[in-house]
Amino acid sequence: MNAISFENVNKSFHRQSALIDFNLQIPENTIVGVAGRNGAGKTTMLEIISGLQTPSSGRAAVYGFPVTSLEVQSNSIFVEENMAFPAHFTLGEILAAGAEQYTFWENAVALPLFQYFEFKMSAKIEQLSKGQKRLFQALFGLCTRAPLTLMDEPLEGMDETIRKDFMEALLKDYIQKPRTILISSHHLKEIENLLEYLLIIENGHNILFSSIEDLRHSVLEITGPIAELQQLLTGREIIFEEEISPGILKAVFYYSGSKDKFSSFHCTWSSISDIYTYLVKKKGGIRDVYHSTSSQRNYS
């Protein structure tokens, strides 16, 4: 069954389009990574699922229910930078409230987890550093074990060791209690081993939604003499190509067969984070900016 579906969703803020003809079906009980450049539309998509934003047109649903319905709201959690807790509560009181509010919360898991990360139950949210606050929000979201868990850049502000520990906790907790988790991040390389699916959003469009398993063997990087490669590449969907040295071409393209066919060339499957980079890469590069400014320099 699909946990989330978007049918032709458009969302604009005044004249700014954030999501355009957005279609998506996410199966239930999976961990999905949401990637995209700044301003791509990731937060807008998550806010629509959580009911914080309304589509300008089209339909978004969770298990077939409207996103703002009680069924959805009482079974989901949205972890994001502005996630607020009552300011006068201690951390211990916040956790007690979580245990009361969320059906699947288990103190036997939650309390040792907060203890491991050295949170003092007598402290208040305002006493936490920026990174500690983000960690507290993310752990709280994890401990709710809500059937639909949305996390918008939960790793931001956490130091490297905390990020690793948090991701390990997330994976272990998910194995104990499978649910649908969407996690947006600019650190795809760090989270890719957690993920079962990857969604890439570019300029408001869903440009890729695929299982990680399929993706690992779907994009080939091949390097060889241009004349020989050009023949092989005819008719293929090229994602990226560059003449890396005179007469030598590097090409990246979708391919679903055995790579043995290309064994006379240097040929590898693209990693998940490289596929992402190729798909969202701007034409040219920062090198071109400097090249054009130096050639336009006028000293007169």
Ligand SMILES: Nc1ncnc2c1ncn2[C@@H]1O[C@H](COP(=O)(O)OP(=O)(O)OP(=O)(O)O)[C@@H](O)[C@H]1O
């Ligand atoms: N409240 C708003 N008012 C006006 N424009 C908005 C608003 N929220 C988002 N936008 C615009 O919608 C587009 C998508 O923004 P969104 O925050 O969804 O991107 P994002 O992928 O989460 O970006 P980032 O990685 O930088 O957080 C951007 O062009 C942004 O300027």
